[in-house]
Amino acid sequence: MESSRPVGGLRAYGLIAGMWIRSSLAYRASFAMTVLGNLLLSGLDFVAILLMFSQVDALGGYRLPEVALLYGLSVTSFGLTDLMCNSLGQLGQRVRDGTLDTLLVRPAPVLAQAAADRFALRRVARLTQGMLVLGYALVAVDVDWTPLKVLLLPVMLVSGAAIFGAVFVAGAAFQILVQDAAEVQSAFTYGGTTLLQYPPTVFGKELVRGVTFVLPLAFVNWVPAAYVLGRPYPLGLPEWAAFAPPLVAVGCCALAGLAWRVGLRSYRSTGS
Amino acid sequence: MGAARLYVAVAAGGFRRYATYRAATAAGVFTNTVFGVILVHTYLALWDERPHLGGYDQAQAVTYVWLGQALLAGLAIQGGGFENELMERIRTGDVAIDLYRPADLQMWWLASDLGRSLFQLLGRGVVPFVVGALFFPVALPDDPLIWLAFGVAVVLGAVVSFGIRYLVALSAFWLLDGKGMLQLLMITGVFCSGMTLPLNVFPGVLGEVVRALPWSALLQLPADVLMGKADPLGAYVFAVAWAVVLLVGGRLLESAATRRVVVQGG
Numbered sequence: 434m435e436s437s438r439p440v441g442g443l444r445a446y447g448l449i450a451g452m453w454i455r456s457s458l459a460y461r462a463s464f465a466m467t468v469l470g471n472l473l474l475s476g477l478d479f480v481a482i483l484l485m486f487s488q489v490d491a492l493g494g495y496r497l498p499e500v501a502l503l504y505g506l507s508v509t510s511f512g513l514t515d516l517m518c519n520s521l522g523q524l525g526q527r528v529r530d531g532t533l534d535t536l537l538v539r540p541a542p543v544l545a546q547a548a549a550d551r552f553a554l555r556r557v558a559r560l561t562q563g564m565l566v567l568g569y570a571l572v573a574v575d576v577d578w579t580p581l582k583v584l585l586l587p588v589m590l591v592s593g594a595a596i597f598g599a600v601f602v603a604g605a606a607f608q609i610l611v612q613d614a615a616e617v618q619s620a621f622t623y624g625g626t627t628l629l630q631y632p633p634t635v636f637g638k639e640l641v642r643g644v645t646f647v648l649p650l651a652f653v654n655w656v657p658a659a660y661v662l663g664r665p666y667p668l669g670l671p672e673w674a675a676f677a678p679p680l681v682a683v684g685c686c687a688l689a690g691l692a693w694r695v696g697l698r699s700y701r702s703t704g705s
Numbered sequence: 706m707g708a709a710r711l712y713v714a715v716a717a718g719g720f721r722r723y724a725t726y727r728a729a730t731a732a733g734v735f736t737n738t739v740f741g742v743i744l745v746h747t748y749l750a751l752w753d754e755r756p757h758l759g760g761y762d763q764a765q766a767v768t769y770v771w772l773g774q775a776l777l778a779g780l781a782i783q784g785g786g787f788e789n790e791l792m793e794r795i796r797t798g799d800v801a802i803d804l805y806r807p808a809d810l811q812m813w814w815l816a817s818d819l820g821r822s823l824f825q826l827l828g829r830g831v832v833p834f835v836v837g838a839l840f841f842p843v844a845l846p847d848d849p850l851i852w853l854a855f856g857v858a859v860v861l862g863a864v865v866s867f868g869i870r871y872l873v874a875l876s877a878f879w880l881l882d883g884k885g886m887l888q889l890l891m892i893t894g895v896f897c898s899g900m901t902l903p904l905n906v907f908p909g910v911l912g913e914v915v916r917a918l919p920w921s922a923l924l925q926l927p928a929d930v931l932m933g934k935a936d937p938l939g940a941y942v943f944a945v946a947w948a949v950v951l952l953v954g955g956r957l958l959e960s961a962a963t964r965r966v967v968v969q970g971g
Contacts, residue, residue, distance in 0.1 A: 463882060470888035477892065481901035485747075487908050489754040492747070613728035620739040628743050635750040640742070 438542060445541035449549035457554055464555065471558030475512075478630065479504060479566055493634035498573035499662055500632060505567025506654035507629035510593030511622070512560030514601060517594075518548035519556060521601045522618050525608035531703035533609075544693060547605065574662070582661050585675065592678035593653035599685035600625065600648075606689070606696030625650045633659070633667050641667050652681040711808060712816035719787075719820025723828070730828045733778060737833040741774040745841055759905035764844040765932050769903050771837030772928045776859065779826035780866045780923050783894040784887055787818045787867075788874040792883040795874070804963060811955055814874075815867050822863045844932055851930070854937040858927040861944035865922040868951025869894075875955065878962035898923045905929075919947040 457464050482504065486497045495503075524547055527533040536546045576582065604618035611617075625644075633641050633655045645651040645668060659666040660675030723730075748766045752758055761769065776782065791814060794800045803810055837843065846852065873890045877883045895901060897920035904916050904925045915921065922944040929935035 463885070466885050467888065470885060470892070474888060474892050474895075477896055477901060480896070484902050484907060485751050488758055488906065489751060491754065493750045611728060611732075613726060614732050616729065616732035616736040620736040624736070624739045624743060627740070631743075631747050631750075636743075636746045640746070 442542040442545035446545040446549045449546060450552040453549070453552035454554045467555045468558050471555050472562055475508070475559040475562045478627065479508075479562070482630070493632040495632040495634065495664075498570050498575070499664075500630070501566050501570035502574050502662070503632060503654055503658055504630040505563055505565075505570045506589055506593065506658060507626050508563030509560060509567050510563075510590050510653055511597050511626035512556070512563045513590070513594040514597035515622075516553075516556040516560055518598060518601050519553065520550040521548055521605040522615060522622065523551075524605040525612040525615050528609055528700070529612045529703075533700065534702050537700075543697060544602065548601075576661060576663070585657055585661060588676075589654060589657045589678055592682040595682035596650065596653050596678070596685050597622065597625065599682070599689035600650075602686075602689040603692045606692040609696040609700050621648070625653075629654050638667065645670075649681050649685065652678045708808075712812055715808075715813055715816040716820035716823075719817035720824045721820075723821050723824045733829045734832045737774040737777060737829060738836050741771055741833050741837055744770045744773075745837070759903050760934060761903065761905075761932075762844070764842045765934075766903070767837070767841045768843040768845065768932060769928050771834050771841075771843065772931065773900055773924055774837070775830035775834040776826070776862070776924055776927065777900065778829040779822050780859070780862050781818075781822070781870065781894075782866070782898050782900055782920075782923055784870065784873075784890045786821055786870060787814050788870040788883075788890070789887070791871075791874040792877040792887075795877040796881050796883070810959060811871060811952070814871065815864070818867050818870075819863060822866075826859070846931065846933065851933065855927055855931040858922075858930045858937065858940055858944065861941060861948060862923045862927055864948045865919050865944055865951060868948055868955060869919060871955040872951065872958060875958045875962055894920065894923075897921070899925045899928075903928075919951060922947055 479501075482497075482500060485492060486500075490496065492500060524533070527536070527547070527550075533543075533547075536543050536550075539546060571586075600621050601618075604614075604621065608614050608618065625648075628636070628644065629650060633651070641651070641655075645656070656666055656670060657675045657678055660672065666674070745767050748770055749763060752761070752763045752766045756762065758766075773782075778785070781788075791800070794803065800810075803813070806813070838845065870890065873886050874883070876886045880886065897904075897915050897918050899915075899921065904912065904921055906912075907915055916925070922940075926935060926940040926944060930937050930940050
């Protein structure tokens with residue numbers, strides 16, 4: 434009779450997200466304008482990179498198409514996650530005003546509900562912008578394409594989105610404990626995608642080590658892209674590390690799931 | 706002076722209101738610091754390739770980054786001050802009550818926003834700046850007079866920022882839903898203030914245009930005053946001129962709005 438939990442969660446997610454999409458499409462002009470606005474806003478950091486390259490030929494030894502490849506991979510995978518579970522970044526607000534209780538009493542997994550909450554289709558803008566830059570990069574970049582490298586591209590995007598997803602879920606769990614921590618989460622999500630837009634050679638060794646071994650954001654694009662571009666990764670990782678992103682993603686998601694359970698179990702309602 | 710006391714009280718209220726959320730302030734400090742670290746590295750790479758780009762040396766470029774992170778919240782460079790609240794009051798019609806009060810609408814919100822500004826400059830600006838100055842090479846003056854001049858430039862920047870956001874907020878009288886305008890405010894704020902890249906690095910005509918817009922009074926001018934790259938008097942004249950234009954524009958728009966538009970709710 435009862436469907437399994439993951440299927441039930443996905444179904445609930447689909448229903449809630451569908452409802453929010455229908456409601457946002459009720460005001461078509463407003464929707465179109467906000468998508469356009471988001472597209473511009475999301476494109477600003479690439480404009481900044483273009484402005485930088487109007488002054489120099491290379492940044493940290495990377496030329497524009499190579500930086501664009503990093504940027505495209507980072508923003509596309511982040512855009513996918515941001516579209517699907519952005520509202521997890523605002524969970525603290527639901528804890529603060531006590532409306533998380535509403536999600537708890539409904540017969541659907543809380544994580545699915547919290548992720549689909551206020552689903553905003555306008556966020557396709559960031560995804561679209563990331564894909565546009567990625568498309569440009571793939572045309573412009575000078576790479577000896579092998580079947581393995583081609584295959585690595587979709588693997589990177591999916592694993593990258595999963596790694597960012599794990600950060601969102603872990604952050605949401607943290608916000609159950611510290612309700613005002615939304616900005617801390619932004620530092621890792623938006624900060625993370627911004628960091629990955631630039632070549633690893635730009636940053637200090639310590640920072641690169643931190644995002645490779647501690648919070649493994651480097652597996653979203655830096656490590657696999659270094660293999661695709663045929664450039665040495667600053668930390669001298671073995672070549673097989675380029676194919677580790679799916680494993681890293683699975684590990685991150687498992688840890689984030691654990692954090693979520695702990696967070697949710699420690700939830701105390703506002704008490705009023 | 707009863708009026709002056711009133712606005713001081715409103716400003717103090719704005720300050721205290723933002724001071725209440727300590728965890729949020731700490732979280733904001735953390736985020737500003739993280740973004741500062743990322744940005745500093747990209748700037749260092751850029752200035753490695755092109756030393757003296759835009760007339761800055763590396764230490765000055767680094768200083769610019771940390772000033773940006775320090776002023777971002779205080780001067781509401783990408784929005785996020787009183788304008789959200791005023792727009793909501795216009796949308797719901799509550800603004801009618803504000804208009805009945807024996808206080809000037811623009812001055813009321815200016816006072817409240819300056820109170821918020823002061824708290825966020827101290828609460829969110831100082832720590833990232835100190836962290837930046839401790840861990841990265843920065844170019845800071847020893848002369849207290851220059852710091853004073855910088856302080857004046859920041860205050861003028863706060864007024865210019867208010868002037869821009871007041872106009873944006875009033876647009877809600879006609880548009881009701883302010884999302885689009887807030888987004889526009891964010892885009893122009895981030896790009897034209899020099900948050901992404903110092904305005905003196907922008908090439909050609911684009912650079913000349915953005916340097917003449919009011920947003921350059923928010924970050925670029927205070928930074929240049931602090932680092933001795935701009936004559937303080939010239940910077941003040943520029944900021945005051947824009948502040949006057951924006952504030953007078955705000956008053957004109959306000960009187961047009963209250964005269965011609967029927968406030969929500971009849």
